[in-house]
Amino acid sequence: MKLMTLATSLAVASLAAALPLRGDGIFKRQLTCPVDVVTCSAEANGVDACCLPDNGQLLLVQQWLPGYGPPTEFTMHGLWPNTCSNGIIGFCDDSRKYTDIEARLNSYPGGSSLVKDLHTFWPSYKNDNNAFWAHEWSKHGTCLSNLAPKCTSGAPKDNDVYTYFDQTLKMRSKYNLYQALAENGILPGSTPQTAKIQEAMQAKFGVQAEVNCKGGVLNEIWLYFNVKNGIRDWVPVTPVDTGSCRGAISYPKKTTGGGPKPTTSVVPTPSVKPTTTTPPGSIPTGIQKGKCDTNNATVCVQPGVSHQYSKCVNGTWILNQCKTGLVCHSDSATATRCAAK
Structure with missing residues (x-):
């Protein structure tokens, strides 16, 4: 019986060692994590925080900033974990409040390619991208409990940072807001009704979104999710709020070619x-x-x-x-x- 136990342990260890790490958020106790249990459900109660994020409502926040990013793409503001009752949290681990995100990612295996994408799709309107990424990571990334280093097994240093930014960009690409609007005839330079934007979200993603404006101009669109199987599988859910936009709004064109505007x-x-x-x-x-x-x-x-x-x-x-x-x-x-x- 002891030999069987040892053999089984070795087999499990071998399987765990063979699993991919980078960008996948592999967890320390993954082999004992439940499959397809969705955060914020009754079944998620008591599930290890290394299997599912204990702050189980995730907001994918994309913004439309003329002068920043490609002219046919929304850019990222952040991925924000909230509590299941929509409680806002932040800065969950002071020991991982990093100010050198770009350097950490460039030192991570394959991270330089991600950094290039971040400069394109996650720019700061204050023209300091690294500071913007550091803020989003420290305030929001550290609140994804299943990315904590204690939950990983044999992962490279800064795997948590890489996974947060890599997974967020993947979901930005999957939930392509520009495409969703364009498929419904809503293009930059128009003044669509907010209701039409919501219809486009519903048609593309199966749920509405939180659509936010500044001074009657489209500024951000928030999509709400629960997740399962770590943060690999995302389940769109109805937003808590439909946002601040009302009636006809401005959806302005971006400046040709995108890229940051000068601060002068x-x-x-x-x-x-x-x-x-x-x-x-x-x-x-x-x-x-x-x-x-x-x-x-x-x-x-x-x-x-x-x-x-x-x-x-x-x-x-x-x-x-x-x-x-x-x-x-x-x-x-x-x-x-x-x-x-």
Whole structure:
């Protein structure tokens, strides 16, 4: 019986040694982990935190930042583990708060290729990519319990860091937001209804998303997931919130070629005539498009009737809207206010 036990142990050890490590999040007790148990389910109660993340609701947060990343791609903000009751957590392991993510990944076997992809698909609008990655890792990556070094067996140094970023980019590629929108006729340069964006998410991924705006401009789309089998298999779930976008929003084009914009101010280009014909001296109306030269200028679409108005933001007209129950009123050729009819 002892010989059989020893032989069995050796066989198990041999199998564990043969399993791939890089990017797969192999776990210390993987051979005893349950198969296909989904986080945040009743079956997940009591499952080892090295098998499934104990913060079992994961948010894949992608952003649309004109001037950053390829012109036909959303870029990453982060992968955020939350509690199953949507509790927000962060900075779960101070001993792994790293500031040198790029150097660690470049030193990891095959990591230089990942770093190249990170610069393309995970850029910082503050133009310091490494600092951005370090923040996302320290705040969110350390909260994936099954990536902790104590859960791995024979993995290279920084396998946890590699797996977090590698798996996130893989899921960004799988859940391609630009493609989902384009397949439903929603392209940059348009002003889609938020409901149409949600219809596109539902058609492509089987669930809606949290669609967030800044000043009436599409900014981020959050997809919610539970996971099983480590973090290899993702199960889309209904979002806790549908987001801050309302009605028609601006989905602006990115600058040609993508890539970070300089941090210095840019001189606005000359304005383009508005889309409506307005006699000289009159107050303009209608949806304004193209370039503009008076930053923060606003123009009502239909003064006293419509809640929508165009606003000049960084040299480009975008479509905004008043809060529910208010409409746009024109005070001058470049100033409006939201008030009751």
